[in-house]
Amino acid sequence: MRDIDMPELEISLLLEAVYQKYGYDFRQYSEAHIKRRIMNSKAMSGLENISQMQSKVLNDEAFASKLLQDLSITVTEMFRDPGFYKSLRENVIPVLKTYPFIKIWHAGCSTGEEAYSMAIIMQEEGLYDRTTIYATDFNQQALSQAKEGIFSNSMMKEYTTNYQLSGGKESFSGYYTSNYDNVIMNQSLKKNIVWANHNLVTDSVFAEVHLILCRNVLIYFDRNLQNKVQRLFYDSLVNGGILCLGSKESLRFTDLNEEYTELDKKQRIFKKDY
Amino acid sequence: MCYEAIVIGVSSGGMKAMKIMFSLLPENFSTPIIIVQHISAHSDNQWIKLLNDKSNLPIKETDEKEKIERGNVYIAPPNYHLLIEKDKTFSLTIDERVNYARPSIDVMFESAAEAYKNKLIGVILTGSNNDGTKGMKRIQECGGLTIVQDPATAESSYMPASVIAAMQVDYVLPLNGIIALLIKITQLQFHK
Numbered sequence: 001m002r003d004i005d006m007p008e009l010e011i012s013l014l015l016e017a018v019y020q021k022y023g024y025d026f027r028q029y030s031e032a033h034i035k036r037r038i039m040n041s042k043a044m045s046g047l048e049n050i051s052q053m054q055s056k057v058l059n060d061e062a063f064a065s066k067l068l069q070d071l072s073i074t075v076t077e078m079f080r081d082p083g084f085y086k087s088l089r090e091n092v093i094p095v096l097k098t099y100p101f102i103k104i105w106h107a108g109c110s111t112g113e114e115a116y117s118m119a120i121i122m123q124e125e126g127l128y129d130r131t132t133i134y135a136t137d138f139n140q141q142a143l144s145q146a147k148e149g150i151f152s153n154s155m156m157k158e159y160t161t162n163y164q165l166s167g168g169k170e171s172f173s174g175y176y177t178s179n180y181d182n183v184i185m186n187q188s189l190k191k192n193i194v195w196a197n198h199n200l201v202t203d204s205v206f207a208e209v210h211l212i213l214c215r216n217v218l219i220y221f222d223r224n225l226q227n228k229v230q231r232l233f234y235d236s237l238v239n240g241g242i243l244c245l246g247s248k249e250s251l252r253f254t255d256l257n258e259e260y261t262e263l264d265k266k267q268r269i270f271k272k273d274y
Numbered sequence: 275m276c277y278e279a280i281v282i283g284v285s286s287g288g289m290k291a292m293k294i295m296f297s298l299l300p301e302n303f304s305t306p307i308i309i310v311q312h313i314s315a316h317s318d319n320q321w322i323k324l325l326n327d328k329s330n331l332p333i334k335e336t337d338e339k340e341k342i343e344r345g346n347v348y349i350a351p352p353n354y355h356l357l358i359e360k361d362k363t364f365s366l367t368i369d370e371r372v373n374y375a376r377p378s379i380d381v382m383f384e385s386a387a388e389a390y391k392n393k394l395i396g397v398i399l400t401g402s403n404n405d406g407t408k409g410m411k412r413i414q415e416c417g418g419l420t421i422v423q424d425p426a427t428a429e430s431s432y433m434p435a436s437v438i439a440a441m442q443v444d445y446v447l448p449l450n451g452i453i454a455l456l457i458k459i460t461q462l463q464f465h466k
């Protein structure tokens with residue numbers, strides 16, 4: 001018998017089952033991350049081992065959908081990393097201004113906080129009327145929340161600080177209406193955002209865009225998968241288009257490192273070469 | 275026993291402890307060290323520069339997917355969890371906080387335990403919460419060595435005391451003793 005780590009073997013069989021039955025492909029996600037999430041789900045489910053999870057996933061759709069939620073991390077913020085948005089205003093907006101119409105893709109937009117932040121900036125820069133924001137994710141539940149544009153009032157203090165640190169000069173509370181525990185984002189921000197289900201692993205190019213933001217999504221992928229998704233971004237960008245990654249992500253380990261020029265090294269903003 | 279990595283968890287009072295540690299560890303100390311220090315989400319890496327000034331070893335914030343190399347000291351970046359893959363590379367995530375912390379010591383230690391099994395040394399230093407206790411248990415389960423700073427000598431005793439209360443640790447020592455032990459263990463393997 002070969003010396004095989006049982007949980008790891010069981011995890012790879014579980015991921016295979018999820019893929020074959022539901023089409024969601026987690027097989028090239030970070031192993032340590034997936035293992036941690038699956039061990040947590042197992043503990044919560046009260047099942048004894050991962051093989052039992054596998055058979056439950058195959059026979060119980062509600063359980064499968066819960067597991068998919070557990071595997072997709074939707075943690076996000078408005079104006080997360082204010083320094084990044086500041087650089088976006090300074091280094092990216094001038095490039096966007098040169099286009100008659102502007103297409104932006106938020107890949108892995110989660111519950112939408114980033115896309116609304118972007119809409120605010122475009123509005124302040126007087127560009128929003130000629131902008132379309134494609135905000136995509138493979139998590140339908142997160143997308144539905146994003147579309148509603150309803151967020152917890154308790155977060156607004158932090159978001160206001162983020163907004164101001166990012167160079168925002170307006171009154172942030174003007175961008176939403178409060179209603180007890182919640183706030184709802186202004187209709188004028190929603191109007192040019194197109195929310196769509198798109199899986200970065202299994203779906204392909206759907207539009208040619210001027211700016212792609214994919215922040216804190218690729219960290220969950222292994223190097224091969226990162227490489228593949230970076231190819232998708234490259235193919236979706238116009239020449240001279242701009243790619244923004246999360247503050248700890250880079251193109252260093254991909255085949256496309258040479259095809260971009262750094263606009264802001266620290267904030268991970270890259271321009272596709274002509 | 276040949277140890278391949280040392281993981282350290284440290285919280286309040288950590289800056290002082292780490293300054294001492296890295297001024298005393300010699301330049302030829304080659305076992306990689308991976309540290310989670312609790313810090314604010316918005317802190318810049320100024321404090322790492324400060325640590326480097328007094329250190330004989332190069333100390334750096336980890337990059338995503340970076341390979342763990344001998345002779346280096348790695349620190350988890352603020353506002354991310356740090357995980358270690360079986361192929362000895364780093365992964366970062368922005369999953370929910372664990373024990374109110376991101377980076378969390380437990381998250382890093384548990385993944386390290388699974389990646390290095392019995393080739394790992396886990397160290398808990400000063401701190402005022404119980405992050406790290408579960409991680410140390412996991413390290414022990416996987417056959418690794420566990421070392422805790424003597425709570426009586428730690429600036430904040432809670433974190434080391436929490437580990438000691440939860441399990442039978444291999445060594446409880448003051449900071450200087452921990453440093454001497456790490457040097458001894460790793461030099462033994464050096465001369466083999």
Ligand SMILES: C[S@@+](CC[C@H](N)C(=O)[O-])C[C@H]1O[C@@H](n2cnc3c(N)ncnc32)[C@H](O)[C@@H]1O
Binds near residue numbers: 072138139142215217
């Ligand atoms: C941690 S959130 C990042 C949200 C936001 N971009 C930010 O930085 O704040 C990661 C998002 O990526 C999405 N995601 C993960 N894998 C994906 C895939 N294969 N296709 C599309 N979205 C994916 C998750 O559903 C989740 O909403």
